[in-house]
Amino acid sequence: MKFRYSSAAVLSAISVLFGAAHAQTGTAKISDGIVKIGVLTDINGPFMDNVGKGSIVATEIAVEEFGGKVLGMPIEVVTADHQNKADIASTKTREWLDRDKVDAVTELGNSAVALAAMKIAQEKGRMSIVTGAGAQRISNEDCSPNNVHWVYDSYALANVGTKSLVKKGFKTWYYVTADYAFGHSLENDGKRFIEDAGGKVVGSSRYPFPGNDFASYIVKANESKASAVAIATAGLDLQNAIKQGREFGLGTGGQASVAMLMSIMDVHGLGLKNAGGMMFAESFYWDYDNASRQFAEKFMKKMKRMPTALQAGQYSAIRTYLKAVEQAKTDDVTEVIKAMKRMSINDAFAKNGKLRDDGKMVHDMFLVKVKTPAESRKPWDYYSIEETVPGSEAFEGLAQSKCALVKK
Template sequence: MKFIPPTALVLSAIALLTGAAHAQAGGAKISDGVVKIGVLTDINGPFMDNVGKGSIVATEIAVEEFGGKVLGMPIEIVTADHQNKADIASTKTREWLDRDKVDAVTELGNSAVALAAMKIAQEKGRMSIVTGAGAQRISNEDCTPNNVHWVYDSYALANVGTKSLVKKGFKTWYYVTADYAFGHSLENDGRKFIEAAGGSVVGSSRYPFPGNDFASYIVKANGSKANAVAIATAGLDLQNAIKQGREFGLGTGGQATVAMLMSIMDVHGLGLKNAGNMMFAESFYWDYDDESRKFADKFMKKMKRMPTALQAGQYSAIRTYLKAVEQAKSDDVADVIKAMKRMRIQDAFAKNGTLRDDGKMVHDMLLVKVKMPSESKKPWDYYSVQETVPGKEAFESLDQSKCPLVKK
């Protein structure tokens, strides 16, 4: 065994103490002297265009705007593919929090993945930031004090995306729904708003997610003679369902095809010929105002396409998280969330945003209509904003919340 002089041991101890002091310099308390963000996303699966690499790039843009540091400490990003499997997400989240000392695990597209990661983050005393999943239970009955829920939830999507169409005369509806948590949530919430507005759901079909062949479900939807066929899924599944629906005559003869969750990448993939005149709820459009265009320009330079709402929401959430760390002078989850709740969130994504006690970030939502090819004047000129719905009207009120964190 090599002999280590006492002097060397003393110097090593001083170095360790100096490092600890550095991590708390200026009164700031940053664990391990680094703020580490873990982006757990769908890199190669059906949601990869809506989140995936674009959400990683959005995170990088937010970090770059801070100069790569917060409170003088470096910001690091780690990434992984959850493959839309809750068990893989759980394993990776534990590994990140236990071994890699990740402070916040984020994106978490796919509601089952989000719910699994949230639980572990709570158990380990770290933060989860859900930007890519929309099941209402994330910030409702399964809420945790360590989680924030950004971009949207199924309530807001269904609320903004159905009521106006019922009022326009689309009284009867048929659902084609992905058979997993988020799909169920989209359908269930949509039913409530359709019925509340005086309409009815005459039937539904649930397909195993992910799916490729939608023919039998579309035939049933057509046979229902419903005024509107709602497709409650997302990503490549949504695009395939709409394309196959057009082949089977879905949306003809005055019947509406309604996407319960659609993104600009879905419109791009379908083309305006297939997607034109569809109406749906959105939470971001790159050409909405100067701030959205500024972020979109940065994103375009890196990705060569425009950002989706989920990617813009990821940028917003990470930017707000880092501002909260800066204001709290700490990366402790309780300190950070307390700081976030004090903020008025106004950026490229969020308009009139506030973080509530249930962890939901409430902000204005948009009702958009996809332009026809003749109406589009430039690349990515895809939406016509029909209505801006204030957050308090779009999202479920705290009075209705089942989140145990909400005091009533």
């Protein structure tokens, strides 16, 4: 039996074979001929405003800026809701890495979710990019050679959010704290920095989480005569505590009212009448410079609001990841992370950024103060930056790290 082939068919087959060979064995080595990014986030839960759809959009903006391709190969973004459950995150991560050939799983805005996904990514030889979770252990005792930790951690938040204020003269502190692990961590870390800077915690009240009535705790805070009152909680509890605090005069008469974890969406939800004068640590502000404003403008067109620090950090991390793939000429995780560590990272989110051996991206952090209605000049004009803290001072040093990747 004789087989006949048209010249067009032969040329087409050669072209396909050549393209596949080029993706794998030529100057560029891209697995499966595609770079696939999986955004695993909280789409419908309590953190959806800080991450969620906005983090997906931030990823898409970074991909669009690359023209949808890297090294001539297409970039694809897939998404899923982890529902803030580590078991759901684990199942989806395994499915993505085994069946769908995802190269990097990212966002992971919940520390338990992040730790679960990181472990699987390392096991499968793929990359995890944590932008939405802040537990220090992510890049400390549970660090992974396949993981990067991008936006902030609890150490930097407590450090910048307290030490700078003690130096400004706020020497005595009172804590209103959510009575669960995260709240305790915020209080304990903050207390350490306050005392290191020469200040003192004169008292604290722990409320059952979640809570609705903060009146008795706020009265105790006012009675303490502390020069600063720290609210160690997040989300709707934080907003409710601030609103009720204003009714009792919290943060007036020269007293500082400090949020241990706050975002621009919390400020937007509260309004400047309630949030004005609040101080906290922040890692991004949309109106900081031309680069941040350009990204914010793109984000605003898609989301009709300004990005949070976590969403800006997601954009930065994906942009840097794609640049590293381009420089390494491969999506192999080891080579990509090597390329990322060689970079100086300055973009819409990061100022003076550098990826360390423990996988933590250190960068400048800000102490911000929320403007009053009279101080705000335009929509979303919410922050004044009181102090810029270099990354080397904001984040814990490598000498104190428990990460096994750090050479002592």
